[in-house]
Amino acid sequence: MKSKDLLGIFPDKTAEQISLLKYSKTSCGVDFLLNIADSTEKRGWFDIDTRYKTDFFEFYFFRKAAGYLLLGGKKIELHDQMVLIISPYQQQEWHVEMDQLTYRFLVFQEEFINQFLSDKYFMYRLQYCFQNDLPTCFSMEEEQMESFVALLRQIQQELRNPIADSYHLIVAYLYQFLLLLNRFYTHLFHLPSALPLNNHAYQYKQLLEKNICQKIRVNDYAEMMGVSRVSLNKAVMREFGVSAAHLLKQRLLQEVKNDLLFTNLSVKEIAFRLHFSEPNHLMRFFKQQTGQTISEFLKETKS
The missing domain is CATH 2.60.120.280 (Regulatory protein AraC)
Incomplete structure (x- = not known):
C-alpha cells in the first residue's frame, strides 16, 4: 500500500x-x-x-x-x-x-x-x-x-x-x-492578545481566503461585510496588529508566489488572473512587497 x-x-x-x-x-x-x-x-x-x-x-x-x-x-x-x-x-x-x-x-x-x-x-x-x-x-x-x-x-x-x-x-x-x-x-512573535470586540477581523480573514483571486481591494471586502473601511481597519489592527490593506497585500503576494512557483503561467497571465490592470503593475507590486524582482525571487527560491 x-x-x-x-x-x-x-x-x-x-x-x-x-x-x-x-x-x-x-x-x-x-x-x-x-x-x-x-x-x-x-x-x-x-x-x-x-x-x-x-x-x-x-x-x-x-x-x-x-x-x-x-x-x-x-x-x-x-x-x-x-x-x-x-x-x-x-x-x-x-x-x-x-x-x-x-x-x-x-x-x-x-x-x-x-x-x-x-x-x-x-x-x-x-x-x-x-x-x-x-x-x-x-x-x-x-x-x-x-x-x-x-x-x-x-x-x-x-x-x-x-x-x-x-x-x-x-x-x-x-x-x-x-x-x-x-x-x-x-x-x-509578540502578537496582540486582547479580547475581540467583534468578529470583523476574522470574517475579513476568512473572506480573503475565499475571494483573493477575484477581489483585491479592501473596499470590496468592507462592502461585502456591510461595514466601513475605517471600522474594518480598526478591527484588523486590534486583532492582528497590522492594517487591513497589509493583510490583503500579504495574502495576494502569496497567491502571486504560488503561481510563479507551481504553475507555468507567464507574468502576463498571472496579472490577468489576479485582476492587475497590466503586468507592470504586478511586477511593481511584487518588488514593493519583497524588495526583489520576480526573476531574483525565482532564482533564489529554486537554487
Missing part, C-alpha cells in the same frame, strides 16, 4: 497538475475527521507527488529533520526540534529524504471541530492559521514540544480505543492543544 493510503488520503489532480489530497475517515480506519501518528507508525505523504495541497490542517512536530519545503511561496529549511503548521489548500513541494525525518503529526478537517463549536471563525482566531505575514514554522525546546506531543498521545489513545464519550474528549484535548499552541505562537 502506498504511503498516502495509510491515512486514507488520496490525490485528485487539478488542471494545473497539482494533487489535492483529500482526507477520508473511512479509508483512514477511524471514526473521525482527524488522525495522529508517529513517523515510525505511519509515513507521511511528502514523497508521493512533486506538488500537492490538502483539504485539511497539518501540524508537524519534528524531532529530526533535514531538507526543505516550498510552502506559501517561501522556501522553508527543515531542522531538528521544529514545529510546522500548514493550513488547508496551501501548495506544497517537499525536498526531503524520508529516512532523515522523525516526527509526530496531527491532521484534521475544519469540519471536525466546527461540529462541536458554534464559533465558525475559531480557526481564523488562531494566529498561526491562514498566516501570510509570519512564519508558521518555528523552533521549540524539547521539554515544551513534549508537552504538546503528550496531548496528541492522549487524543491518539482515544482514537485507537473509542468509547461513547471519546468524541467529546478528543475535541476537548484538541481545543486545549490548539489554544495552548496559539498562546505559544502569540508570545513567540
